[in-house]
Amino acid sequence: MTTLHFESINVGDKLPAKEVPITSSLIVGGAVASRDFTTVHHDKKAAQKAGLPDIFMNILTSNGLMSSYITNWAGPDSTTKKIDLKLGAPNLPGFVMTITGEVKAKNEDHGTLEIEVTGENNVWGMHMQGTVQVQLPKGAQS
């Protein structure tokens, strides 16, 4: 896994789309990995009481999937500075979320990119939409 360099990225560059199958395992695993034991993320009956048909993904997992989408693209020497996330429709088991991203701005002074990221599921539409600010190393010496 290599790290991208600031100079090699242009505004308008698109990140490869990623499909994430939403399963009960991912929802429960993500909730537990983020230590979020709120019942609606692991107990279907509790989720149904809250008005949804099944357990749904917690916000920390959405945040995690969004930031991992960026790190997997940008590489190990990148540094995530900020995640601005707007939440939409819930992610439920059986859905497939497609994550896409596009470089919207470059800050030369800080060596940071603003990447607009959208996660859309195939049943209810927009699950998450936001901007990730990530810093890349400068100079193409490596």
Added chain:
Amino acid sequence: MNPEETQAFEEKIYAFIGRENGPPKKGHDAVNEPMIRHWAEIMGDESPVYTDSEAAINSSKGGIIAPPSMLQTWSMEGYSMAGDFVQDVQRGLHNVFDEHGYTGVLGTNTTTEFFRDLKPGDEVTAHTVIDSISEQKATARGIGYFIETVTTFTDQDGEDVGRQVFRVLKFVPADGDASASSESTDDESPAAPTRIASPRGHDNGWWWNAIDEGKMLIQRCKNCQTLRHPPRPMCGECQSIEWDSIESSMEGEVFSFTTLHYPKIPGYDYPLCCAVISLNEGTRIVSNIVGIDHEDVTIGMKVKGNIEQVDEKTMLPQFYPAQAGE
């Protein structure tokens, strides 16, 4: 609520602004490699700086770091969250909302800033303040208020390592009490959305009704015998409004087609091949080409239609490549 009651309610909720949500919450565990690996595994994060100490030492990070988006994880309550709600200040605020009918709750935004990479051994403490409560807003979910909490995360030296703004909407559910909404008892996944229902008006309802009975009709002018589709009240040739219909053989050829990949509208299978088909009777119809890879569809291809049930409540003509020799 009358205006006086609303005012009294708002005084109660706005009194929470600026209050700390109880004492700072120190994480039960310091930042540690097993929790990082567990998280990276599930999120599918392949960066070696989270899990491979040798690669991490040789990277610009100088050693294993925690994924930034784990920030909030380090100070989470943990398993007790599965039991009763912790009675903190924020819960108290939500209770005031609940008592006044604002029972709905929806997280709408988070903004998280990371001031430095966290490394194993770092100890994280969360300090949460109820930062602001909006005016009353009419939202798609119902009337409500946005509550913004701000959490500052500090390390073992008292330095700030990150900051998170969390925005929640407390609202009066539009269709009564959300918490009392239908509790489904079946074990099925959510019902598959169906296709958009065909619009049935005075001039075209008869055509759809025939489809429901397994017949595809073509409208015919009673005066000059010209066929027309889609159904409409007047003949384009002789302006007669007298008409009857014939049953189509559903045989024809592809006049033109397009394949939809995006956006994916619930209820349809993708890639979705939509075609204009020239029927042997002479009229054209828009329908789907199925039973063939969309890449293999060609203009002029002979097709044969069938009326099929495409979802729970929709009958539609669907066209297949005609068998050789037909």
